[in-house]
Amino acid sequence: MNIEHDTRTRILSTARELFHGRSYADVGIKEICDLAKVQKGSFYHFFPSKQDLAMAVIDDMADEWAHGFVAEAFDQNLPPLERLDYMIDAAYYWQKAAKDIEGRMPGCLFGNLALEISTRDDVLRAKLNAVFDKASRRFHQALDQAVELGEIPPLDSEATAAAMLAFLEGIILLAKTRNDPEVVRILGPAIKTLRIELAHPN
Amino acid sequence: MNIEHDTRTRILSTARELFHGRSYADVGIKEICDLAKVQKGSFYHFFPSKQDLAMAVIDDMADEWAHGFVAEAFDQNLPPLERLDYMIDAAYYWQKAAKDIEGRMPGCLFGNLALEISTRDDVLRAKLNAVFDKASRRFHQALDQAVELGEIPPLDSEATAAAMLAFLEGIILLAKTRNDPEVVRILGPAIKTLRIELAHPN
DNA sequence: TTCATAGATGACCGGTCGGTCAACATGAAG
DNA sequence: CTTCATGTTGACCGACCGGTCATCTATGAA
Numbered sequence: 001m002n003i004e005h006d007t008r009t010r011i012l013s014t015a016r017e018l019f020h021g022r023s024y025a026d027v028g029i030k031e032i033c034d035l036a037k038v039q040k041g042s043f044y045h046f047f048p049s050k051q052d053l054a055m056a057v058i059d060d061m062a063d064e065w066a067h068g069f070v071a072e073a074f075d076q077n078l079p080p081l082e083r084l085d086y087m088i089d090a091a092y093y094w095q096k097a098a099k100d101i102e103g104r105m106p107g108c109l110f111g112n113l114a115l116e117i118s119t120r121d122d123v124l125r126a127k128l129n130a131v132f133d134k135a136s137r138r139f140h141q142a143l144d145q146a147v148e149l150g151e152i153p154p155l156d157s158e159a160t161a162a163a164m165l166a167f168l169e170g171i172i173l174l175a176k177t178r179n180d181p182e183v184v185r186i187l188g189p190a191i192k193t194l195r196i197e198l199a200h201p202n
Numbered sequence: 203m204n205i206e207h208d209t210r211t212r213i214l215s216t217a218r219e220l221f222h223g224r225s226y227a228d229v230g231i232k233e234i235c236d237l238a239k240v241q242k243g244s245f246y247h248f249f250p251s252k253q254d255l256a257m258a259v260i261d262d263m264a265d266e267w268a269h270g271f272v273a274e275a276f277d278q279n280l281p282p283l284e285r286l287d288y289m290i291d292a293a294y295y296w297q298k299a300a301k302d303i304e305g306r307m308p309g310c311l312f313g314n315l316a317l318e319i320s321t322r323d324d325v326l327r328a329k330l331n332a333v334f335d336k337a338s339r340r341f342h343q344a345l346d347q348a349v350e351l352g353e354i355p356p357l358d359s360e361a362t363a364a365a366m367l368a369f370l371e372g373i374i375l376l377a378k379t380r381n382d383p384e385v386v387r388i389l390g391p392a393i394k395t396l397r398i399e400l401a402h403p404n
Numbered sequence: 405t406t407c408a409t410a411g412a413t414g415a416c417c418g419g420t421c422g423g424t425c426a427a428c429a430t431g432a433a434g
Numbered sequence: 435c436t437t438c439a440t441g442t443t444g445a446c447c448g449a450c451c452g453g454t455c456a457t458c459t460a461t462g463a464a
Contacts, residue, residue: 007441023318025227029422039443041425046441050422104321114379115317116225119306122381129379162376163389167365167396170372174364177316177331179324187365187398194369195395196388209411231452241413243455248411252452 008046010036016057020109021102024054024116054113054124061109062131069094074138080146081192084139084164088188091172095181107176111169132165139164159196167191210248212238218259222311223304226256226318256315256326263311264333271296276340282348283394286341286366290390293374297383309378313371334367341366361398369393 014036018027029050033043047053073086091108099105106112110131118125139161146152168191175183216238220229231252235245249255275288293310301307308314312333320327341363348354370393377385 022321023227025225025318026322028420030420040423041444042442044423048423106321107317111375112317115309115314115375116227118379118381119224119308120228125379125381132376132379159388160392162385163369163373163392166372166376166385166389167369168372169375170368170370171365173313173317173371173375174334174368177320177327177334179320179327183364183368186361187368190362190365190396190398193395193397194392196392230450232450242453243414244412246453250453 007036007038007042011038011043011046011053012056012060015053016061016109019054019057019113020061020106021104024113029053051121051124054117055127058110058113058124058127058131062134066134070135070138074142079151080142080149081151083142084191085189087168088184088191091168092181092184092188095172095175095184099179099181105176105179105181108169108172111172136161136165154198156196156198160194163194163196164191167194209238209240209244213240213245213248213255214258214262217255218263218311221256221259221315222263222308223306226315231255253323253326256319257329260312260315260326260329260333264336268336272337272340276344281353282344282351283353285344286393287391289370290386290393293370294383294386294390297374297377297386301381301383307378307381307383310371310374313374338363338367356400358398358400362396365396365398366393369396 011032015027015032018032018035029043030040032038032053033040047056069090070087073090074083078086095105095107110128113124114128114132118128136158140158143152143155143157143161147154147157168188171184171187174187175181213234217229217234220234220237231245232242234240234255235242249258271292272289275292276285280288297307297309312330315326316330316334320330338360342360345354345357345359345363349356349359370390373386373389376389377383
């Protein structure tokens with residue numbers, strides 16, 4: 001059962017690596033096929049178009065994220081605020097490892113794709129938005145629990161969660177532009193200082 | 203003197219609009235020439251390559267920024283912390299205006315270009331990095347002045363400045379992915395809560 | 405009047421892009 | 435053995451890409 005989908009899987013992971021390391025537009029289908037050792041006709045047997053491939057890549061990456069280090073970072077057994085540190089650390093080590101191997105910081109695949117194609121392709125934009133929404137909910141939950149435990153004063157946890165996600169994407173963007181993962185490590189801890197207060201109920 | 207450079211200026215501003223509204227890779231030289239009413243040969247008379255055009259576009263935009271609303275926002279007569287609000291407001295209104303006209307949020311040209319091409323073109327990456335550095339210095343100065351005036355407790359103003367710039371880019375990224383400028387308005391004010399403490403001198 | 409220079413013109417180039425297609429291999433079900 | 439679905443192969447397509455170039459025009463200095 002996995003043999004017959006082995007080709008598809010190879011295409012998917014190759015495309016993910018290439019898109020992440022360079023960009024959507026810069027990676028051609030021929031290049032993906034060559035690296036994945038797949039014929040072009042086979043590619044189009046599994047993916048009707050490059051756009052469909054991108055959709056699948058986003059799903060694939062989001063799944064691996066959700067079950068990988070994001071699941072670890074937002075482990076319910078971890079104190080809520082430590083989850084934020086964990087997330088920053090994970091981002092730092094990942095980017096650093098990638099740079100040590102390939103010489104350049106790839107940044108966040110979702111952020112990269114979002115800025116590159118969300119003005120051109122509304123379907124992909126919506127999909128990326130959903131990924132960010134899901135990520136934001138993790139922060140949201142952690143913040144609610146931190147408030148409940150009295151670790152931080154009450155705040156607008158939904159808005160603050162979104163702000164934290166934005167900050168995470170922002171420091172990765174800056175670090176990628178500097179091609180220096182240390183930016184993530186140095187600026188990252190400030191994520192816990194972000195606060196959006198509850199609107200006064202007047 | 204401006205007549206003989208009129209063609210060049212038209213190419214530049216057309217390219218800036220198109221790159222900003224879509225992406226670097228998605229906009230071809232032919233399209234730029236058609237819209238700017240310039241022949242292809244003329245284009246290559248002024249710009250040796252597409253990369254050179256991109257360099258010029260970044261310079262052009264950075265100049266207009268520096269002398270435009272960034273100069274207003276970081277007006278030395280404004281209280282330091284108000285400058286941050288001004289900057290957020292300016293970003294919000296700009297993105298909102300663009301969306302109202304074109305139907306979609308273009309985001310930040312520098313952020314867009316940084317994520318799209320900084321892994322492929324180190325020269326452009328370095329140029330974008332310099333733009334961010336310069337922007338960061340504005341925040342840095344404002345923070346130093348705020349500390350001096352006693353408006354905020356002492357902090358690592360350089361690191362905090364970078365964090366604020368990252369946050370600004372991050373909320374614009376998130377807003378673009380949602381295609382909703384309101385994200386900037388809602389999350390933006392949290393920029394003033396960001397803090398990175400001074401390292402203990404042990 | 406000559407000459408040099410800056411700029412404009414548009415046909416043209418090789419290469420690559422995303423995508424198509426008819427032919428063929430394989431293996432399980434009837 | 436036949437049938438059918440799933441998957442593979444690689445040649446092929448038109449469109450478009452960034453970039454080149456010989457040729458022409460306009461201007462202004464000598």
